[in-house]
Amino acid sequence: MTLLHEPDYGTPASTSPESIDVVVDGIPVSVPVGTSVMRAAAEAGVGVPKLCATDSLQPFGSCRLCLVEIDGKRGTPASCTTPCEPGMVVRTQTPRVEELRRNVMELYISDHPLDCLTCPANGDCELQDMAGVVGLREVRYGYDGENHLDAPTDASNPYFAFDESKCIVCSRCVRACDEIQGTLALTIVGRGFDSKVSPGGRSFFDSECVSCGACVQACPTATLEEKSVIDLGMPTRTVETTCAYCGVGCSFKAELRGDELVRMVPSKNGGANEGHSCVKGRFAWGYATHTDRVLTPLVRESIDQPWREASWEEAIGFAAERIRAIQDQYGVDSVGGITSSRCTNEEVYVVQKMVRAAFGTNNVDTCARVCHSPTGYGLKQTFGTSAGTQDFKSVAKADVIMVIGANPTDAHPVFGSRMKKRLREGARLIVVDPRRIDLVRSPHIEADYHLQLQPGTNVAIVNAMGHVVATEGLIDREFVADRCDPATFAAWEDFIRQPENSPEAVEALSGVPAEELRAAARLFAAGANAAIYYGLGVTEHSQGSTMVMAMANLAMATGNIGREGVGVNPLRGQNNVQGSCDMGSFPHELPGYRHVSDDAVREQFEVLWGAELRGDPGMRIPNMLDAAVVGEFKALFVQGEDIAQSDPNTQHVQRALESMDLVIVQDLFLNETARFAHVFLPGTSFLEKDGTFTNAERRINRVRPVMATKTGKQEWQVTCDLSAALGYPMHYDSSSEIMDEIASLTPTFAGVSFALLDEVGSVQWPCNAAHPLGTPIMHVEGFVRGKGAFQVTPFVPTDERTTRRYPLVLTTGRVLSQYNVGAQTRRTANVAWHDEDVLDIHEADAEARGIADGTWVTIASRVGKTVMRANVTDRVPPGVVYTTFHFPGSGANVITTEYSDWATNCPEYKVTAVEVTPTLRGPEASTVAAGAESIHA
Numbered sequence: 001m002t003l004l005h006e007p008d009y010g011t012p013a014s015t016s017p018e019s020i021d022v023v024v025d026g027i028p029v030s031v032p033v034g035t036s037v038m039r040a041a042a043e044a045g046v047g048v049p050k051l052c053a054t055d056s057l058q059p060f061g062s063c064r065l066c067l068v069e070i071d072g073k074r075g076t077p078a079s080c081t082t083p084c085e086p087g088m089v090v091r092t093q094t095p096r097v098e099e100l101r102r103n104v105m106e107l108y109i110s111d112h113p114l115d116c117l118t119c120p121a122n123g124d125c126e127l128q129d130m131a132g133v134v135g136l137r138e139v140r141y142g143y144d145g146e147n148h149l150d151a152p153t154d155a156s157n158p159y160f161a162f163d164e165s166k167c168i169v170c171s172r173c174v175r176a177c178d179e180i181q182g183t184l185a186l187t188i189v190g191r192g193f194d195s196k197v198s199p200g201g202r203s204f205f206d207s208e209c210v211s212c213g214a215c216v217q218a219c220p221t222a223t224l225e226e227k228s229v230i231d232l233g234m235p236t237r238t239v240e241t242t243c244a245y246c247g248v249g250c251s252f253k254a255e256l257r258g259d260e261l262v263r264m265v266p267s268k269n270g271g272a273n274e275g276h277s278c279v280k281g282r283f284a285w286g287y288a289t290h291t292d293r294v295l296t297p298l299v300r301e302s303i304d305q306p307w308r309e310a311s312w313e314e315a316i317g318f319a320a321e322r323i324r325a326i327q328d329q330y331g332v333d334s335v336g337g338i339t340s341s342r343c344t345n346e347e348v349y350v351v352q353k354m355v356r357a358a359f360g361t362n363n364v365d366t367c368a369r370v371c372h373s374p375t376g377y378g379l380k381q382t383f384g385t386s387a388g389t390q391d392f393k394s395v396a397k398a399d400v401i402m403v404i405g406a407n408p409t410d411a412h413p414v415f416g417s418r419m420k421k422r423l424r425e426g427a428r429l430i431v432v433d434p435r436r437i438d439l440v441r442s443p444h445i446e447a448d449y450h451l452q453l454q455p456g457t458n459v460a461i462v463n464a465m466g467h468v469v470a471t472e473g474l475i476d477r478e479f480v481a482d483r484c485d486p487a488t489f490a491a492w493e494d495f496i497r498q499p500e501n502s503p504e505a506v507e508a509l510s511g512v513p514a515e516e517l518r519a520a521a522r523l524f525a526a527g528a529n530a531a532i533y534y535g536l537g538v539t540e541h542s543q544g545s546t547m548v549m550a551m552a553n554l555a556m557a558t559g560n561i562g563r564e565g566v567g568v569n570p571l572r573g574q575n576n577v578q579g580s581c582d583m584g585s586f587p588h589e590l591p592g593y594r595h596v597s598d599d600a601v602r603e604q605f606e607v608l609w610g611a612e613l614r615g616d617p618g619m620r621i622p623n624m625l626d627a628a629v630v631g632e633f634k635a636l637f638v639q640g641e642d643i644a645q646s647d648p649n650t651q652h653v654q655r656a657l658e659s660m661d662l663v664i665v666q667d668l669f670l671n672e673t674a675r676f677a678h679v680f681l682p683g684t685s686f687l688e689k690d691g692t693f694t695n696a697e698r699r700i701n702r703v704r705p706v707m708a709t710k711t712g713k714q715e716w717q718v719t720c721d722l723s724a725a726l727g728y729p730m731h732y733d734s735s736s737e738i739m740d741e742i743a744s745l746t747p748t749f750a751g752v753s754f755a756l757l758d759e760v761g762s763v764q765w766p767c768n769a770a771h772p773l774g775t776p777i778m779h780v781e782g783f784v785r786g787k788g789a790f791q792v793t794p795f796v797p798t799d800e801r802t803t804r805r806y807p808l809v810l811t812t813g814r815v816l817s818q819y820n821v822g823a824q825t826r827r828t829a830n831v832a833w834h835d836e837d838v839l840d841i842h843e844a845d846a847e848a849r850g851i852a853d854g855t856w857v858t859i860a861s862r863v864g865k866t867v868m869r870a871n872v873t874d875r876v877p878p879g880v881v882y883t884t885f886h887f888p889g890s891g892a893n894v895i896t897t898e899y900s901d902w903a904t905n906c907p908e909y910k911v912t913a914v915e916v917t918p919t920l921r922g923p924e925a926s927t928v929a930a931g932a933e934s935i936h937a
């Protein structure tokens, strides 16, 4: 349990390395240069009354409550806006300032509803606290004068209310929206007595607000308040845990009243988020206790029978017996498992261990197969390790930021806000994306270059940038000579200088004007610190791995690796996709990315696990499915993953699942895959789990149980029970013991333990004897593999081609309020913002087909067709259409093909040739194959 309130020092910390000495109320204190008098007082343990100041925002100096006296200075300066000077002597509690503060407070209270005892914020209101602190005893002006007590409440946002009558116009909300979130949705309108907060003259719901909660967090009164607090009352205790949505991995305080979760508040100490949040982590947690959850194990003999409830013993015994019978009949490799990037490291570790040691096969894979497996491959080949190079904080030091195939403001919003802050400070921006994502133009931000490429031409674009760097003398020769392998560099330089890689040659196939491409390359190479951030728009292509290596080449050639502000940074989709890969979920790798064929490594595991392990790689997900269709693969354990919805070519996946004799699904809800299952093992939500998630910056965060499991068992206990029933008992008393085993077998995790995480909050691997508190930036002294290895990355167009019959290219992504297949967010009030998927189509393409905005269209590819509404927009260029995939009826994977990355089999979700035609039918008669969602974004 942590404190309900974290300390507030009033103004942000100064980062100056130099310090000065001051005296506050007789207490000497040493503070960094640039520290405010208010913060110095707080450091000295002296609280100065305040209302408009908070340490997450720049000081504003409007409330005049924090006045102090300073020896040698005239008047009573505001301590929040006054910086410390050497030798300053400050007095915070003189009769003069005390009287001034009481007068100020008197004015506030005379225009404030006096309903403290029934106010939802009672006990959590700074105005109430400060009235006590300044010793207010009477309000001489009375309460009958002109006031705002009848001002209306805006309850349009599903999650919080704005009760204007309680507003003290301190502007903390406005500044939070500007400085932290970067949306600039709020303003103060009017002057003097008439001034008030306004979301652009509209309701909160209809405004630019993205419901991040930063203003609610910043508000010192009950003006902006969570509806859950209004309904349930003020929480009384907190548990520190981690968001279970995206790969940013924000830390939250789960605040409870008794056993009931009241709100999730972002932790100021969270390494990834530093007190910020997005609408999903902050508000969309209601799915965890949704009535759709299945809490009892289910079994059935065949998938045409109804489910029947079973005890844990019966369900596990049934599954174990069938697995062994199938292996006896069809061979040991006729079974396998899929681990989940939504589960904890500990849960994933025991599943891959069960598959390898109890099933006796390496047929284990993970849903990273369909998102970031090319990242793992590409970065390992070039740098020597399968992970991003930086911490999120690093972006604050970047001078040039290149965003490729990622949409951080929607898909990784808290990191998107960090990035926008740096861009508002003046960093330059290159966006490489077929769509005009929000980053291209948003308040106070405008991309220097938006390279609006044809989907599928990423590699050509980045090669062309490399070509400009190599042929215009922009290579960082010193870095390359010092840090990189000379032979691979020579081969790369020779290749990249070839005329087919020039911007002029690439213009024709990518659609990006050569001059723009040249200018962007020069900007990237000229930046003192240039950083690349990328997403699934890079990896989910037939050349996903090639593209990751091409970006790594560019970063090495320009010397942009191994310090703050640079690097090659994958923005991971799911909360624990990094962790599930780290934990040995790939069929060829044991935990820590060590190949199963390495005898010495395997022996370590065999000794500790007490089991003989196979040295030959097992099957990947597509191989397992293909083998199932031809009758050679018969049983699958699926942990927290909905392959019937998420994997490409739905029809093929469904055929494979139907062909199996045993499908075991472990999940919260009866998902699409469960339609083909024989055993359903109920899973636990993140509010019940005890373990760790690893985010996109390799940060290992604790996930602590906020409430007891609703199923009676942790998921790792269920896996251990199944393993024991198969004759291979795995005994752990706690998930902490599982982490201890992971640490003992995985060099990059050697120093990790729950005790360390509880002490320091989080660590970024590698965490070992050399780096006991983790490694924020990788490859600082040298690359993990020794010398950085350039790779030759020729552009090979995808086999998926547009034709006269399928002339448009479909690409996919996410919106802010929904998440992946929507299983969680569709079960929350987030549907208020997005309740169906639509097809973005350029007006030229729409007009040519007689398609009007908002009408139904059929989207047909070579493998299937589906129906959704058209959204006519210039966000997509002519020739490209775009959709999200959060709703079952949209059927994106009915139309996606089976093309995949050459190295990793990551599906080519981002390029599908389609034709779009108007249709009168709604979605009921839409998809060719039933069930069609996708996790790609």
Ligand code: SF4
Pocket (backbone or CB within 6 Å): 166, 167, 168, 169, 170, 171, 172, 173, 174, 197, 218, 219, 220, 221, 223, 224
């Ligand atoms: S809504 Fe809250 S934070 Fe915003 S000005 Fe009013 S009192 Fe201050």
Ligand code: SF4
Pocket (backbone or CB within 6 Å): 173, 176, 177, 181, 183, 184, 185, 186, 208, 209, 210, 211, 212, 213, 214, 215, 216
């Ligand atoms: S919720 Fe976030 S985006 Fe909306 S007004 Fe508040 S700070 Fe701005």
Ligand code: SF4
Pocket (backbone or CB within 6 Å): 243, 244, 245, 246, 247, 248, 249, 250, 273, 277, 278, 279, 280, 281, 282, 412, 413, 414, 415
């Ligand atoms: S940015 Fe990601 S991790 Fe953070 S609150 Fe939002 S969904 Fe959760």
Ligand code: FES
Pocket (backbone or CB within 6 Å): 049, 050, 051, 052, 053, 060, 061, 062, 063, 064, 065, 066, 067, 078, 079, 080, 081
């Ligand atoms: S807290 Fe300093 S002026 Fe408001």
